[in-house]
Amino acid sequence: MDYAINEMEQETLNATREFAQKKLKPVRAEMDAKEVFSPEILQEFRKSGMFGLWLPEKYGGLGGGITCLAMAFEEFSRVCAGLALTPGTTALGAIPMFLAATEAQRERWCYDLASGKKLWAFALTEPEAGSDASALKTTAIKDGDFYIVNGTKHFISTGKEADFYTVAVNTNPARGARGISLLVIEKGTPGFTFGKKEEKMGIRTNPTYELIFENVRVPRENLLGSEGRGLLYVQETLDYSRPGVAAQAVGIAQGALDETIPYLRTRKQFGQPIITFQALAHKVAELAAKTEAGRAMVYNLTHRMDEEFLPAVKAALENGTPVHDELKKIKGVRWTKYSAMAKLFCANTAMEVADECVTLCGGVAYMRDFPLEKFMRDAKITQIYEGTTHIQKNEIIAALIKEYAAKGE
Numbered sequence: 197m198d199y200a201i202n203e204m205e206q207e208t209l210n211a212t213r214e215f216a217q218k219k220l221k222p223v224r225a226e227m228d229a230k231e232v233f234s235p236e237i238l239q240e241f242r243k244s245g246m247f248g249l250w251l252p253e254k255y256g257g258l259g260g261g262i263t264c265l266a267m268a269f270e271e272f273s274r275v276c277a278g279l280a281l282t283p284g285t286t287a288l289g290a291i292p293m294f295l296a297a298t299e300a301q302r303e304r305w306c307y308d309l310a311s312g313k314k315l316w317a318f319a320l321t322e323p324e325a326g327s328d329a330s331a332l333k334t335t336a337i338k339d340g341d342f343y344i345v346n347g348t349k350h351f352i353s354t355g356k357e358a359d360f361y362t363v364a365v366n367t368n369p370a371r372g373a374r375g376i377s378l379l380v381i382e383k384g385t386p387g388f389t390f391g392k393k394e395e396k397m398g399i400r401t402n403p404t405y406e407l408i409f410e411n412v413r414v415p416r417e418n419l420l421g422s423e424g425r426g427l428l429y430v431q432e433t434l435d436y437s438r439p440g441v442a443a444q445a446v447g448i449a450q451g452a453l454d455e456t457i458p459y460l461r462t463r464k465q466f467g468q469p470i471i472t473f474q475a476l477a478h479k480v481a482e483l484a485a486k487t488e489a490g491r492a493m494v495y496n497l498t499h500r501m502d503e504e505f506l507p508a509v510k511a512a513l514e515n516g517t518p519v520h521d522e523l524k525k526i527k528g529v530r531w532t533k534y535s536a537m538a539k540l541f542c543a544n545t546a547m548e549v550a551d552e553c554v555t556l557c558g559g560v561a562y563m564r565d566f567p568l569e570k571f572m573r574d575a576k577i578t579q580i581y582e583g584t585t586h587i588q589k590n591e592i593i594a595a596l597i598k599e600y601a602a603k604g605e
């Protein structure tokens with residue numbers, strides 16, 4: 197079922213579905229095998245206006261919200277979860293900026309973001325700080341009008357290709373996690389280099405790099421929000437971006453079903469199409485039901501989020517304030533639990549669906565010229581990045597304990 201409830205969402209759905217079929221499908225296998233980033237596909241994404249989907253028209257965006265972003269990510273991932281990450285990780289890198297930026301910062305960065313002229317990435321993870329982001333060691337020590345940044349980030353998506361990196365640093369190591377802040381660091385700043393390029397199981401069309409900062413001088417005007425509030429902005433960002441990963445997972449599950457059902461209908465064994473074997477047919481029915489449940493979960497959540505996000509963005513533009521401040525005034529729902537639930541359920545569904553679809557189709561699905569093995573490899577990442585399945589469960593149980601404690605139960 198399509199969950200578009202307004203014209204903009206329906207247009208997004210139609211356009212991204214067509215784009216994925218026409219532009220991504222023909223090249224996905226070759227790009228995946230070569231494990232390269234495609235500048236040609238980047239150009240196609242730029243021409244399509246996809247980078248600006250969720251951004252206000254003022255900056256050249258299309259004025260959609262979190263729902264439009266999730267819909268695009270689902271449709272692209274239904275064809276290729278790796279190519280989907282070109283706009284996907286730019287949104288992830290830019291969301292903390294967009295939430296915390298002053299009006300002047302928005303003016304500086306949002307036009308080139310919406311056009312896709314400049315790509316963004318999000319750099320939180322370090323070799324010693326994965327699930328425990330608060331343990332990060334990258335420092336940013338004030339020196340006049342600059343911060344001097346030293347440290348290493350790893351596993352950074354769209355690494356080397358992105359122009360701007362939203363980097364979590366510690367501006368006051370004596371305060372531990374309370375010293376964490378977010379800085380925007382531009383590629384090409386002296387001392388900022390790229391280390392190891394990872395060779396991966398899946399999402400191979402998106403480059404994953406190590407970032408190295410050695411005495412990098414970053415202007416103070418690149419600080420997002422206030423010093424010491426970095427983890428708060430990270431949490432707020434993940435609340436909005438995890439439904440995107442959930443949408444990606446739904447796309448992967450749907451893509452796997454799209455390959456599987458036609459094959460089961462045409463493949464004959466024992467003189468009959470194998471989909472007529474009830475064991476297989478019932479399994480497909482179960483997988484399709486779970487995929488639909490995941491989709492319903494994602495769009496129910498994003499529609500509710502947009503009821504706050506879009507008015508907050510409008511107010512921020514009118515008042516010249518950060519979006520984060522306007523969201524605080526609305527004081528609506530805390531999304532962490534629901535975002536974690538959507539990501540947990542959809543990622544597990546994607547993995548189960550892709551795995552079962554390979555089983556259902558048999559030997560052909562194990563071969564690389566049949567796209568299912570790619571869906572299975574791609575599905576795995578949705579259980580890992582933006583917090584593993586264990587971390588999503590930790591978020592959910594922490595919220596539940598708090599809720600029940602508040603009720604005195």
Ligand SMILES: Cc1cc2nc3c(=O)[nH]c(=O)nc-3n(C[C@H](O)[C@H](O)[C@H](O)COP(=O)(O)OP(=O)(O)OC[C@H]3O[C@@H](n4cnc5c(N)ncnc54)[C@H](O)[C@@H]3O)c2cc1C
Binds near residue numbers: 317580
């Ligand atoms: C392909 C790829 C792309 C990525 N892109 C980005 C990116 O663009 N930007 C970025 O900042 N990061 C990125 N990451 C990093 C990703 O977010 C981390 O890999 C992830 O958060 C897990 O951290 P870790 O790998 O260090 O695992 P660890 O934290 O070492 O976890 C190892 C295991 O321990 C479990 N575990 C850890 N703590 C707990 C706990 N408290 N309770 C229960 N279980 C626990 C985990 O669930 C996991 O099973 C990417 C990772 C990959 C693989």
